[in-house]
Each structure stands twice: as C-alpha cells, then as structure tokens.
Amino acid sequence: MPDVFRNSLRSSWPLCLLVLIIFTLGLICGALNLTALPPARIQELHDYINLSLKGVRELDLGTGRVAWEAMYGKMLIMVTLYVLGLTFMGIPVILVMVFLKGFVMGFTVAFLNYDLAWRGLLLVLACIIPQNLLYLPALLAGSVASLSFAIVLFPRPSSTWSKIWGSFARYTGVMLVALTVAVGAGLVEAFVTPWLTRMVVGILD
Numbered sequence: 001m002p003d004v005f006r007n008s009l010r011s012s013w014p015l016c017l018l019v020l021i022i023f024t025l026g027l028i029c030g031a032l033n034l035t036a037l038p039p040a041r042i043q044e045l046h047d048y049i050n051l052s053l054k055g056v057r058e059l060d061l062g063t064g065r066v067a068w069e070a071m072y073g074k075m076l077i078m079v080t081l082y083v084l085g086l087t088f089m090g091i092p093v094i095l096v097m098v099f100l101k102g103f104v105m106g107f108t109v110a111f112l113n114y115d116l117a118w119r120g121l122l123l124v125l126a127c128i129i130p131q132n133l134l135y136l137p138a139l140l141a142g143s144v145a146s147l148s149f150a151i152v153l154f155p156r157p158s159s160t161w162s163k164i165w166g167s168f169a170r171y172t173g174v175m176l177v178a179l180t181v182a183v184g185a186g187l188v189e190a191f192v193t194p195w196l197t198r199m200v201v202g203i204l205d
Contacts, residue, residue, distance in 0.1 A: 023102040023140065030104060031109070034110045075186070095143075108128065125196075126199070139178075
C-alpha cells in the first residue's frame with residue numbers, strides 16, 4: 001500500500017504543484033484577511049480567545065467523545081474528497097476545499113500572532129501544528145489523488161474500462177492510506193493537543 005501511495009503521487013507531480021499553490025494562496029489570503037477586519041470584529045475575536053484560554057484548565061482530556069469528534073470531522077473530509085474524485089465535476093470543489101483549509105489556517109495563525117505576539121506563536125505550536133503534521137499531508141495527498149482520478153474519468157477516445165478500473169483501485173488504495181493518517185491526526189488532536197495547550201497556557205500564566 002505505501003508503494004501504491006508513493007507511485008501515484010510521483011506520477012502526479014503537476015497536480016501536487018497545483019494543490020500546493022492553491023493551499024499557499026489560501027494561507028496568504030487568510031493572513032491578509034486579518035487586515036480587512038474592522039476593529040470591533042477583532043475585539044470580538046480577542047475576547048473569544050481569552051475566554052477559551054481561561055477554560056483550557058477545565059478541558060476533559062482524552063475522552064472517547066472528544067476523540068470521536070476529532071476523528072469524525074477529518075474522516076468526513078477525506079470521504080468527501082473521495083466522492084468528489086469520482087466525478088470530473090468535483091475538481092473545482094476539491095480545489096476550493098484545499099483553498100479554504102489554507103485560508104482558515106493562515107487566518108488563525110496570523111490572528112494568534114497579532115493578538116498574542118510571542119505567546120500566540122507558542123499556542124500555534126501547541127494547538128495547530130501537532131495534528132496538522134499528519135492531517136495536512138493526508139489532506140493534500142488525498143486532494144491530489146482525487147484530482148488525478150477525476151481527470152482520468154474525463155471522456156476521451158483512449159479511455160477503456162480496464163484503464164479506469166486499474167486507476168480506481170490505485171485511487172482507493174491511496175485514499176485508504178490518507179484516511180488512516182487523518183484518523184491518526186484526529187487521535188493526536190484529541191489526546192496530545194489538549195495536553196500541550198494546557199501546558200502552554202500554564203506557562204503563559
């Protein structure tokens with residue numbers, strides 16, 4: 001399975017580059033969007049962050065409910081990508097999903113650094129980075145695989161059912177690996193990130 005994963009990505013490097021560009025544009029737009037917010041909205045977000053930090057000590061760490069919610073959200077995204085890859089019409093939606101992930105991440109990191117300065121950087125390292133070390137590669141690889149298979153489905157004279165079936169098998173294999181990694185990211189978010197966040201908040205206090 002890992003060989004299928006690597007070979008599929010190696011043959012799809014133009015799509016890898018496209019996905020990275022779209023994600024990077026999302027990051028940049030998300031960070032720049034901070035400058036467009038009115039002062040009242042920034043104050044609302046500031047109050048929300050402070051309220052959230054005060055409640056960190058009461059976090060119920062490592063519960064089954066938290067783990068399920070963290071895994072479910074990421075599994076839902078990966079399944080959505082898989083379904084979108086089954087039709088050529090899903091290509092723009094896949095790209096929008098990649099852009100939005102970059103946008104949200106870029107805005108969150110920019111706001112924490114703007115609002116909390118060096119303390120924001122510590123929170124980014126504790127709250128955002130751990131699960132995304134697994135989730136981002138899974139999401140981007142899944143997006144590339146979905147785009148690649150959606151292109152295969154585009155009608156052309158050379159298309160044959162045997163070629164499509166072989167591509168479908170490889171596509172499903174790649175997405176299963178990506179889904180497994182995404183589940184691992186959900187476990188990190190449920191069991192590791194809250195502990196790191198509580199530790200960082202204790203240091204900041």
